[in-house]
Structure formats: structure tokens, C-alpha cells
Amino acid sequence: MYKVAIVIPTCNAGREFANLLAEIARQSLPIDYKLVIDSTSADGTADVAGNHGWQVRIIPQAEFSHGGTRQMAVELLPKDIEIVVFLTQDVRLPDRYSLEKLLGAFVDDREAQVAAAYGRQVPHEGASIYAAVDREFNYPAVSRTKSMADSRELGIKTTFLSDSFAAYRVQDLLKIGGFPKINICEDMYVAGRLLLAGKRIAYVAEAIARHSHEPKLKDMWCRYREMGRFQKENPWIGESFGRAGGEGVRLVKYQAGRVYKEKGIIGIGKILSMDLVRFLAYKAGMYITEI
Structure with a gap:
């Protein structure tokens, strides 16, 4: 089995954050390294992570960027980590097999062509239809693996990938230069570079996380x-x-x-x-x- 790390960038994650960490602790997949990069939270987020056994790196809020902070995390990982999973602080993983199912995209990939995988996001319980409808459209119930050949059908949607619940093969990520220091669409950027390098992106509908915003x-x-x-x-x-x-x-x-x-x-x-x-x-x- 792969050596796996989980990374969560945080900033004032709130009371629900402890519930997410507890759900991660109950996952069936063994996690070798757990890292929170916290942007100087004022609500004790870093302490919550530390109390749950996570490594914590605190950075000034002014230094945060969606791409740059994730690249910092990759560079902080132990050298033997093969797969890094990125989550956002506001997701939930009620299914204890979600991470195992997500990483199945790599385990079942004998030719090592899958460089990244992302799971299905369903709305939080009680979410309005306005928060739910885009999730329903973008995260269907059927899994799919995408390559450059799919761009003829999907266009720019071929590069769709969400770092709210995604995993990357570290060696492939490093080969394309990692995450750029940008504040949005760092996942699309990396997906595009990986696809152009001949790699594949797996969408794993069976791996479910709850995530939505009103x-x-x-x-x-x-x-x-x-x-x-x-x-x-x-x-x-x-x-x-x-x-x-x-x-x-x-x-x-x-x-x-x-x-x-x-x-x-x-x-x-x-x-x-x-x-x-x-x-x-x-x-x-x-x-x-x-x-």
C-alpha cells in the first residue's frame, strides 16, 4: 500500500473542524502523515489540530495562497510519502471508507497513468437547492477517468478537479513543477499540466465527501x-x-x-x-x- 499524507490548509476553521478530524481518524485507510497549515487562526484551530495528533505549521495570513500554500505542504512532506490528499476545512467525511475508495484509483492503476483523483461532493445536510444544484451537476454518480483525448468531448471541463477532496501522486506532481503561487484554480492548473504530460485524472464517484456553500x-x-x-x-x-x-x-x-x-x-x-x-x-x- 502507498505511503499517504493528508494536508488541510486552515484559517479560523470553527467548531466543526474537530468533527472533521475525528472523521478522518475513523477512516479505514491508514494515514502516515497528517499536516495542517494554519493561517494564524484566532479561534484555536491550530490547537485543535495539535490535540488530534496532527503536525501544524503556522503561517501569516498575508502569506497564504491556494497554490503556494499547498506547494509548501508538498515540500514539507516526508520523502517517502507517495500520495498526498488535500482537503478543505469545511468538508465532512461521514463514510469511513471515503479515503480508501479515493485511493483505489491509484491502487488499481497498474500502468501508473493516474496522477490525480478527486471524489464526489454532495451537499451538506440541510443545504438549499441553490447550494446543491451545481454539486449535483458537477459530481455525477458515475466514475470516469479523463485524459487529453477527452478534451474533444469535454473541452475545458477535462481539467475539472477540486482540491476540497483530491489526491495526487507526489512524483507526478513534482515532475510538472507542483502548484503555482496563485489564489484560485490551482487544481485546474495542475490538472491541465498533468494531462498535457500524458497523465490521467480519475473521478471516483464512490468516494464521497459532504461539501457545499450557500x-x-x-x-x-x-x-x-x-x-x-x-x-x-x-x-x-x-x-x-x-x-x-x-x-x-x-x-x-x-x-x-x-x-x-x-x-x-x-x-x-x-x-x-x-x-x-x-x-x-x-x-x-x-x-x-x-x-
């Missing part, structure tokens, strides 16, 4: 503006994999049908207004230098 328009605007800026600064992704194509249209159709069943025509209006904010923010990030 949508807020201001947060949407900021996030999608940054996503647009990321695409502008990394044109190689669109050039290599193509655009989203009909995927965005399929998402909107799915959203409308799903929300209408639960919320009626008012719900459709609400979800479409969210989509409009996302679209405008994304375009703003791509075409406006300073906002």
Missing part, C-alpha cells in the same frame, strides 16, 4: 471575477483544451429544471440571476485589467 452574490462576483482573470493569465488552458462549449448551456438547463421542481418559477428567476452574476463577473475578470 450562495451569496458578493462572494460569487469576487470568485468568478478571479476565475476570469485566471483564464486571462493562463491562455494555454483554453488553447490546449478548448472552451466550455455546450457545458455551460447544459448546466443552466439542469439548474432550471431541478430548481423549478422545488421552487417553481420564482426559483428559476433566482438561479438565473446567480448565473448572470457569474457570467458578468467572469467576463469582467477576463477583459478588465483593474476593477
